[in-house]
Amino acid sequence: MDTNEIISQLNQILIEEFEVDEGVIVAQANLKESLDLDSLDYVDLVVLIESNFGVKLVEADFKSMVTFNDFYSIVENKIAVK
Amino acid sequence: MDRRVVITGMGIYSCIGTNLDEVRESLFQGKSGIIIDQDRIDFGFKSPLTGSVPKPDLKSKLNRRQRISMGEESDYAYIATLEALANAKVEDSFFDQNEVGILYGNDSVSQAIVESIDIVRDKKDTQLIGSGAIFKSMNSTVTMNLSTLFRLRGINMTISAACASGSHAIGLAYMYIKQGLQDMIICGGAQEINKYAMASFDGLGVFATDIEHPELASRPFDAGRTGLVPSGGGATLILESYESAVKRGAPIIAEVLGYGFSSNGGHISTPNVDGPALAMQRALSQASLKPEDITYINAHATSTPIGDANEAKAIFEVFGNKPYVSSTKSMTGHECWMAGASEIVYSTLMMQNGFIAPNINLDNPDEDAQKLNLVSTTIQKEFDLYLSNSFGFGGTNSAIIVKKFKD
Numbered sequence: 001m002d003t004n005e006i007i008s009q010l011n012q013i014l015i016e017e018f019e020v021d022e023g024v025i026v027a028q029a030n031l032k033e034s035l036d037l038d039s040l041d042y043v044d045l046v047v048l049i050e051s052n053f054g055v056k057l058v059e060a061d062f063k064s065m066v067t068f069n070d071f072y073s074i075v076e077n078k079i080a081v082k
Numbered sequence: 083m084d085r086r087v088v089i090t091g092m093g094i095y096s097c098i099g100t101n102l103d104e105v106r107e108s109l110f111q112g113k114s115g116i117i118i119d120q121d122r123i124d125f126g127f128k129s130p131l132t133g134s135v136p137k138p139d140l141k142s143k144l145n146r147r148q149r150i151s152m153g154e155e156s157d158y159a160y161i162a163t164l165e166a167l168a169n170a171k172v173e174d175s176f177f178d179q180n181e182v183g184i185l186y187g188n189d190s191v192s193q194a195i196v197e198s199i200d201i202v203r204d205k206k207d208t209q210l211i212g213s214g215a216i217f218k219s220m221n222s223t224v225t226m227n228l229s230t231l232f233r234l235r236g237i238n239m240t241i242s243a244a245c246a247s248g249s250h251a252i253g254l255a256y257m258y259i260k261q262g263l264q265d266m267i268i269c270g271g272a273q274e275i276n277k278y279a280m281a282s283f284d285g286l287g288v289f290a291t292d293i294e295h296p297e298l299a300s301r302p303f304d305a306g307r308t309g310l311v312p313s314g315g316g317a318t319l320i321l322e323s324y325e326s327a328v329k330r331g332a333p334i335i336a337e338v339l340g341y342g343f344s345s346n347g348g349h350i351s352t353p354n355v356d357g358p359a360l361a362m363q364r365a366l367s368q369a370s371l372k373p374e375d376i377t378y379i380n381a382h383a384t385s386t387p388i389g390d391a392n393e394a395k396a397i398f399e400v401f402g403n404k405p406y407v408s409s410t411k412s413m414t415g416h417e418c419w420m421a422g423a424s425e426i427v428y429s430t431l432m433m434q435n436g437f438i439a440p441n442i443n444l445d446n447p448d449e450d451a452q453k454l455n456l457v458s459t460t461i462q463k464e465f466d467l468y469l470s471n472s473f474g475f476g477g478t479n480s481a482i483i484v485k486k487f488k489d
Contacts, residue, residue, distance in 0.1 A: 017146075018146060019145060019146045038147075040147070040213035040214075041147070041213070043209065043212060043213040044150070044212055044213050044214075046209055046210070047209075047210050047211075047212045050205075050210055051210075056207075056209075056210075
């Protein structure tokens, strides 16, 4: 799975499972603010990433995750070392 | 300060209809909502009979965050509550200006618990259960969710009292309002209908076995009964002080006059006569009524031999054979935690529309039932007063008396 495929799949998950409007997803935008994420949403993101990619996000990942691009990169890196 | 307590709204989501109009018609026609669920046979049930309700599609009404905390029982309760609020002419903005409470009957969340624990068994990681599971897998899930969705700021709790849960919820709401502690309370009962919720009940061997004719399977008071049929859904009533209803210009449907309760102090599952009789007598006493004032009794009768017989004895002991009696469970099956609330909705619909719904499948009343004035086919009858019985495991009893509203 290449970078574009991962990004595309992540965006699809956000749109379908998190019911996010496609227009909200901007690579450089702040993920937490754009999606209005609360602590419960992070738990659900962990579940969705695990069930779709077989990798698990941890608290430290979310601390270093500011933009959508950060989100894509962290997931891609986890898949790479799986 | 004792205040009058009125019903200004009702909503229903059940196996005989998913709104008041459908349910009224089913009650009048004596229509059964019982089906065969093959999945229950495959799963290991002795009886595949069940009430059946469609899964509500809440995606157009609630966002992901709101829906993810809601299990089956909350979905049903939410739909019923939307109808009840619309019926009571309570708009969403009302909750920002007024303190409204919620008391709802619910006594299980089996599916949510089974599904979340299955994930942990499989993944060995509790974090992968997801955020909604905890809010779905507590008995208070209905009041937890509805109080959040409607931004309620009054009394907020779930009543767990087995198959009398919904009735006690209404009774307690009546007490809070009567005593001046609350002006309006959303109350009712909800019941999950999935196989996980009913497996242990099926295991007792008390479910009906007439799978050739599911519509004939629930036969309260009939000597040919083979057991009860589980069912579920959601039923909501808006209870309000008379002053509040008048101030709002709300349509007043009926008035709650009495709530009688008791506990048998006996066997965990086998009911007796004295406990239910005491609850009915207390309801009469609180309402300052005589037994002969009651025109209709909506019986708890679930279609089990000892339960039906002991309730028949208790009704006969308190009321004699004058009041009309029927068990709407003959059509709906046993809606368990919801039944005490749904049967207030059913009975109030009858009172509003001038008929008494039948106890269908009553071909051969048993010895005790023969002493009662049982209604086996729909009767066109204007009436002003009814009593609704609800009894539950552990010997908990509740009886509610409701009167057609007159200024």
